[in-house]
Amino acid sequence: MFDLIVIGAGPAGSAAAYTAAVSGLDVLLIEKERFPRPKPCGGAISKRALFYMDGDLPASLQENEIYGAKISYKDKSVEVVKEHRIAVLIARDQFDHYLLQKALRAGALIQRDKIHDFFEEDDFVRVYNKQRHQYRAKYLIIAEGAHGKLKYQIRGRESKDRYGFGLVAELKPSGTQTSALPKKIMEFQFGITSRGYGWIFPHKNHHSVGIYGIAREMNGAKSKLQTLCGHSGFSAGCSPKGHVIPLGWPRKKLTGKRTLLCGDAGGFVDTFSGEGIAYAIRSGQIASQKIAAALPQDDATDVTTAYEKDCREEFDDNLKYAFRFAECLRKYPDLLFSIFAGDERMIHDYLDVPAMEATYKQLFYRMLRRAFPQLPGLLRERLRVNTD
Ligand SMILES: Cc1cc2nc3c(=O)[nH]c(=O)nc-3n(C[C@H](O)[C@H](O)[C@H](O)COP(=O)(O)OP(=O)(O)OC[C@H]3O[C@@H](n4cnc5c(N)ncnc54)[C@H](O)[C@@H]3O)c2cc1C
Structure with missing residues (x-):
């Protein structure tokens, strides 16, 4: 019987296992792949992700430092370079391998296996592989990523x-x-x-x-x-x-009786940019912190309530407004780009979001204020195009 089983050793699972191990929990991390394993990814680690990692990313893993962005739409483009770096680029197989090794060094155990099913009892959780071999723990974190079906025992599938x-x-x-x-x-x-x-x-x-x-x-x-x-x-x-x-909004159900969903399994991705690594790391950390804090009393309701609450408080604003930006992009791409291209400050401000120096919510309302004076001109243009 472990204190905690974590399924999946991506950024969410390894961050959860590391946090649990340094908090003194007996933690078993179960991963189906042999690491380092390939993973389709742009490999951009934002300043937000680095912040959650306490800046602890060895220089040997940093392939390039990013200071700005060039944004293009149709035949126009704008380029903005900041004075400070906003992200680093990494090779994803090596990055995930590093996070896993860090968890193992902290005391987490790893088991290579693919989990097919789990059951929540009143005071513990059982997980099974295909051969019905069983592992048991007081709590379960599912960090299986966007693929995988275990999460659908907690929440429904999406269209x-x-x-x-x-x-x-x-x-x-x-x-x-x-x-x-x-x-x-x-x-x-x-x-x-x-x-x-x-x-x-x-x-x-x-x-x-x-x-x-x-x-x-x-x-x-x-x-x-x-x-x-x-x-x-x-x-x-x-x-x-x-x-x-996954799309980070609308908010998804994150917990069962003794089970917590983290990272992509919890739906924590910025819908506008597709950034997920920062949220994966942070949700894994929060989940294990809540389990470690409640373990002495073993009050599972405390754990699940506190996890849902902290995730809402830390992520909701960004995930909700990132979704709204993505909706604006779908409905009004010309307007959105004309606002950003017409004012470099907007792109500067946008780059401050993954750097944690601004929030999507602030940026959204700033964008609405800038959109307002442009609306009559854009409407006139649209009417002219439609009547031509
Ligand atoms: C093309 C693409 C590009 C992206 N680029 C970026 C980017 O540049 N920056 C960024 O921040 N985000 C990016 N993302 C998003 C990012 O990859 C995810 O948000 C992130 O990987 C989520 O981490 P995770 O730990 O939740 O899941 P994952 O990284 O998917 O890890 C899940 C792990 O669980 C294991 N697993 C699954 N099921 C089981 C099971 N049943 N039993 C045992 N093990 C299991 C898997 O083998 C895997 O190792 C990109 C995504 C895609 C698709």
Whole structure:
């Protein structure tokens, strides 16, 4: 009987196992893959994620430091560079492996197995693999990511317009670009997918080129990615890897009797940007902190109530307003881009959100204020286009 079983050793699961182990809990981390394992990802670790990790990311894992962004829509683009770094780029297999090793060094145990089922009793939880081998613990954290079906015992499944999809390839620039030093900015191209974008992130030895959008609207994703590659000076013949991405809003049910959902399993992803690693790490930390605090009295209701409350308080504002931004992008892409392109300050402010120096909510209301004077002109333009 363990104090805690964590299913999945991605950023959420490893952060949960680490926090539990340093709090003195007997924790078993169960992971189906052999690490380091590949994972489709842009590899951007925001300042928010670094903050949650206490800045504890070895320099050897940091492939590039990012100071700004170039944002393009149709034939226009704006570039903003900040004085301080806003993110670092990492190789995802190595990053996740590092977090796992850190949890193991802190005292967590790892078991390579795939969990198929779990049952919540009144005072403990049983989890099973396919051969019905059983593991038991007082509490269970499910950090199985966006794939996996265990979470659906806690909350219902979503329809295809309630989750996103990302497709990514690792590419070398063709021609003269090959020898160029990695640039310090990330590129985002809007208009490729509705409620999403294409990205180019300059890693040390390759570029991560990808597209992200709502799953239901991602038909032809591979050819859209190939077009982006071709237009950006990369060879169009790429072999991309895809993965689903939950939408961070509306809020999802996070707890059973003794089970807590963390990371993508809990739906903690910024719908506008697709950023999930920071929220995965933080939700894993909060879950284990709540379990460690309540274990002496073993009051499971305290744990689940406190976890739901803290996640709401820490994440709701950002996840809700990121979703609203994504909705604006889908409905009014021209208006949104004209506000951002017409005022570099807006992009500066947007980059402050993943750096934790501003919130989506502040940015949303600032955007509405700037949109207001432009509305009559935009309406006139729309009417003129419709009557032409
Ligand atoms: C194409 C793409 C690009 C992205 N780029 C970025 C980015 O640049 N920056 C960013 O912040 N976010 C990005 N994200 C989102 C980010 O990858 C996720 O939010 C993050 O991985 C969530 O971490 P997690 O620990 O919840 O889940 P995961 O990282 O998915 O880890 C889940 C783990 O659970 C294991 N597992 C699953 N089921 C079982 C089981 N039954 N038994 C045992 N083990 C199991 C899996 O093998 C896996 O190791 C991207 C996503 C996609 C799809």
